[in-house]
Amino acid sequence: MDLRVIAVPGHGAEDVVVAPGGVVYTGTEDGVIHRIDPDGRPAAVADTGGRPLGIELLPDGRLLVCDARRGLLAVEPSSGAIEELAGGMRFCNNAAVAADGTIYFSDSSTVHPIDEWKAEMVEVTRTGRLLRRTPDGAVTVLRDGLAFANGVALAGDESFVAVAETAVRAVARHWLTGRDDYLVENLPGYPDNIARGSDGLIWVTIASPTDPVVERIQRGPMWIRRQITKIPEALQPAPKRTVRVQAYDDAGRLVHDRTGDSLHFHMVTGVREHDGRIWMGSLHESAIAVLTP
Numbered sequence: 001m002d003l004r005v006i007a008v009p010g011h012g013a014e015d016v017v018v019a020p021g022g023v024v025y026t027g028t029e030d031g032v033i034h035r036i037d038p039d040g041r042p043a044a045v046a047d048t049g050g051r052p053l054g055i056e057l058l059p060d061g062r063l064l065v066c067d068a069r070r071g072l073l074a075v076e077p078s079s080g081a082i083e084e085l086a087g088g089m090r091f092c093n094n095a096a097v098a099a100d101g102t103i104y105f106s107d108s109s110t111v112h113p114i115d116e117w118k119a120e121m122v123e124v125t126r127t128g129r130l131l132r133r134t135p136d137g138a139v140t141v142l143r144d145g146l147a148f149a150n151g152v153a154l155a156g157d158e159s160f161v162a163v164a165e166t167a168v169r170a171v172a173r174h175w176l177t178g179r180d181d182y183l184v185e186n187l188p189g190y191p192d193n194i195a196r197g198s199d200g201l202i203w204v205t206i207a208s209p210t211d212p213v214v215e216r217i218q219r220g221p222m223w224i225r226r227q228i229t230k231i232p233e234a235l236q237p238a239p240k241r242t243v244r245v246q247a248y249d250d251a252g253r254l255v256h257d258r259t260g261d262s263l264h265f266h267m268v269t270g271v272r273e274h275d276g277r278i279w280m281g282s283l284h285e286s287a288i289a290v291l292t293p
Contacts, residue, residue: 015270027052054094151194197273
């Protein structure tokens with residue numbers, strides 16, 4: 001597959017969503033929500049004043065934005081108007097929207113905010129949560145104890161919610177009947193955002209390959225894990241350059257494993273399959289990218 005990189009006027013275009021007409025939206029670390037037209041031209045449509053991460057489409061045409069600092073937001077792209085849907089989170093990260101407008105979303109940690117995501121990775125506090133917001137505005141916690149709760153996706157029949165556990169290389173599954181299990185475990189790297197594609201599959205980002213050093217640190221005593229994040233950043237374990245996404249069916253079977261050249265783009269943290277194209281965002285790039293057949 002060919003990899004095309006599209007520049008965005010802002011660093012850290014973490015997630016992507018494809019709207020009708022082929023317009024793509026993403027958010028950058030300066031708080032700006034960008035629209036990228038089919039010809040590749042970007043334009044700013046809103047500013048959350050925080051740090052937008054996951055981005056989805058709401059039934060009313062607005063954008064659902066998981067802002068790591070402000071919480072769950074609804075953004076009107078035509079005017080830039082912002083409505084706060086849910087707050088009180090430490091690290092709001094990603095979401096999925098059901099047909100009736102119910103929103104399922106992740107709070108990565110109740111200990112570490114986004115600026116301390118590396119600490120959450122190595123400490124494995126298991127304080128991540130999966131929450132639900134019903135159309136009437138009621139917010140409830142569906143599951144806690146998650147290891148860096150991250151990407152969220154719904155089953156095709158909306159019978160379960162999948163949520164990535166970045167720190168343990170897995171995608172957990174919460175059945176809406178109340179049962180918990182895993183969609184997939186032992187991923188070949190650390191998942192970030194996940195999303196259901198137009199092909200009906202759940203696409204999973206592999207932001208970085210499995211790091212033996214990180215794995216050893218995670219198994220050590222907590223006091224050692226906490227000390228790691230206090231050493232100079234240049235000496236800390238860093239994500240390895242890669243462009244990789246995988247797709248699973250609702251039974252957890254691997255269907256696709258796609259890779260691209262990581263020379264000009266890496267650390268895929270957002271993914272969206274749309275009509276055979278695979279759109280990607282990155283926490284570390286001032287760009288989005290698309291894999292085409």
